[in-house]
Amino acid sequence: MDDRRGKFLKIALLVLFGIAALGWIVMSLWNWLLPSLFAGVHQIDYLRAVGLLVLCRILFGGFRGRGGWHGGHHRRRWEQMTEEEKEKFKDGMRMFRGRGRWHE
Known part of the structure; x- marks a missing residue:
């Protein structure tokens, strides 16, 4: 039981670290590119970047993993x-x- 708990904890920490890193990347890219490319676009903070990441995941990626032919349903x-x-x-x-x- 303790081995499962340790594995779950490691995976949970890895997922949280991944979300944190992706949020930072989204924020950095947004703040670097968009205000200079489009007039009226403001810089965003970290929480808005994470929110944007979640929104894009919901709209374009879903929460079921990879799409296309990978699931086998279409094939x-x-x-x-x-x-x-x-x-x-x-x-x-x-x-x-x-x-x-x-x-x-």
């Missing part, structure tokens, strides 16, 4: 499609991309 769904369904999907993607040919 399994693709493998279960018939050849006709795959062609219909490819045709729809061609229209969406505005291209006349599918690139695999």
Whole structure:
């Protein structure tokens, strides 16, 4: 039981350190780049940088880890499609991309 508790504590400390470091990086990059690039943009403090990091994670990353094909859900769904369904999907993607040919 103590081994699990120690491992959990190490992981929790590593996560907290990672969040702290990423917050500092976001704050530094924001304060270095944005006020000089865009008129009216102000510098942010550390807590706003961490809040921005959390907001971006919620809006763009979610909390389930990596997206795309990594989870296997999309791959399994693709493998279960018939050849006709795959062609219909490819045709729809061609229209969406505005291209006349599918690139695999």
